[in-house]
Amino acid sequence: MSDVAVREHDPKVSAASTHGDTGGEVLLAAAGLSKTYRLGRIDVPVLKDASLDVHRGEWIAVVGVSGSGKSTLLHLLGDLDEPDAASGAVLYEGVGVAEMSRSQRNRYRNQTIGFVFQFYHLLPELNIIDNALLPAFVAASGRPRWFRIVSWAVAALGAAVACGGGIAYSLLPLNADQVALSWWRWALAASLILVLGLAGGAVAVGLWMFVYAEIHSLFFRLGRRYQHMHTRAVEILTSFGLGHRLRHRPRELSGGERQRVAIARALMNEPVILLADEPTGNLDESTGEEILDIIAAEHRKGLTVVMVTHDPAIAKRADRIVRLHDGRIE
Ligand SMILES: Nc1ncnc2c1ncn2[C@@H]1O[C@H](COP(=O)(O)OP(=O)(O)OP(=O)(O)O)[C@@H](O)[C@H]1O
Ligand SMILES: [Mg+2]
Numbered sequence: 001m002s003d004v005a006v007r008e009h010d011p012k013v014s015a016a017s018t019h020g021d022t023g024g025e026v027l028l029a030a031a032g033l034s035k036t037y038r039l040g041r042i043d044v045p046v047l048k049d050a051s052l053d054v055h056r057g058e059w060i061a062v063v064g065v066s067g068s069g070k071s072t073l074l075h076l077l078g079d080l081d082e083p084d085a086a087s088g089a090v091l092y093e094g095v096g097v098a099e100m101s102r103s104q105r106n107r108y109r110n111q112t113i114g115f116v117f118q119f120y121h122l123l124p125e126l127n128i129i130d131n132a133l134l135p136a137f138v139a140a141s142g143r144p145r146w147f148r149i150v151s152w153a154v155a156a157l158g159a160a161v162a163c164g165g166g167i168a169y170s171l172l173p174l175n176a177d178q179v180a181l182s183w184w185r186w187a188l189a190a191s192l193i194l195v196l197g198l199a200g201g202a203v204a205v206g207l208w209m210f211v212y213a214e215i216h217s218l219f220f221r222l223g224r225r226y227q228h229m230h231t232r233a234v235e236i237l238t239s240f241g242l243g244h245r246l247r248h249r250p251r252e253l254s255g256g257e258r259q260r261v262a263i264a265r266a267l268m269n270e271p272v273i274l275l276a277d278e279p280t281g282n283l284d285e286s287t288g289e290e291i292l293d294i295i296a297a298e299h300r301k302g303l304t305v306v307m308v309t310h311d312p313a314i315a316k317r318a319d320r321i322v323r324l325h326d327g328r329i330e
Contacts, residue, residue, distance in 0.1 A: 070308040
């Protein structure tokens, strides 16, 4: 790529760019992130005050030796994992991801970010269209506001019916003499009826959720939105050279083909940022080049890209290279 602005061999430029001097709006930022994994009693500090500014429209390559924390950093940027408490923040358009509401955060993960995992993580039982469609399914799976109210009502109804049944079964047949039970028998009967009520509520909610999911899925698959998404998935997969493989399952594909499906899945919801973890790591050189060409084409259309790689030759396709060393971005 001709517009390579920064090379890893130029530490002065690289350091400056890391602090946001390349100009342009900072779209995504890691601000002083620390991440420590706990293995039993042992703390493994991986990131130590790591900071990185990602500008809108740029393509950054994050390089570093194996185990330096590249995947960890990418997971934090994509909100797939959280930094140590009070250690720093991931900011999208200046807003802390941790400060977002739950629905904003879900949208950030599902729609703002497209994530390509180091080991594809395709679902083996789905064909490649459904694999690519997964983020679209997630986006459409939000429940309406009335869902929670109806769930509580169904639970209450189920509990009431079960309690009523329990009372009718255990108390109504009693004659006047039997009603004069000792207090502990009353307590036992009340406990049994309570347990019955809880179980009735739980069963009713379970059934309701099952029925809701089935009906929702049926209507969703018949709806225009699904047809639109399906068409988009087919278009992306076809443009990636997988048009003849649409009904195949991941195990029937080569590594390069699987990675193309993973990229199609990441692009499904038209993300603003692509976070790609070693997208060519398991591929031969020419297949890796094909994958990079796909990413480059999306980048030219405006996609911001943060790509992790341990290969300096691959990193050179990016606009800017930053190095993760000793838990920090250098
Ligand atoms: N869930 C986890 N629990 C404990 N330790 C972890 C966990 N995930 C990662 N680590 C450790 O954190 C360190 C960094 O891991 P990470 O996967 O981020 O490195 P990486 O730079 O992506 O390596 P590679 O280039 O091999 O993919 C490693 O020492 C790893 O063993
Ligand atoms: Mg990794």
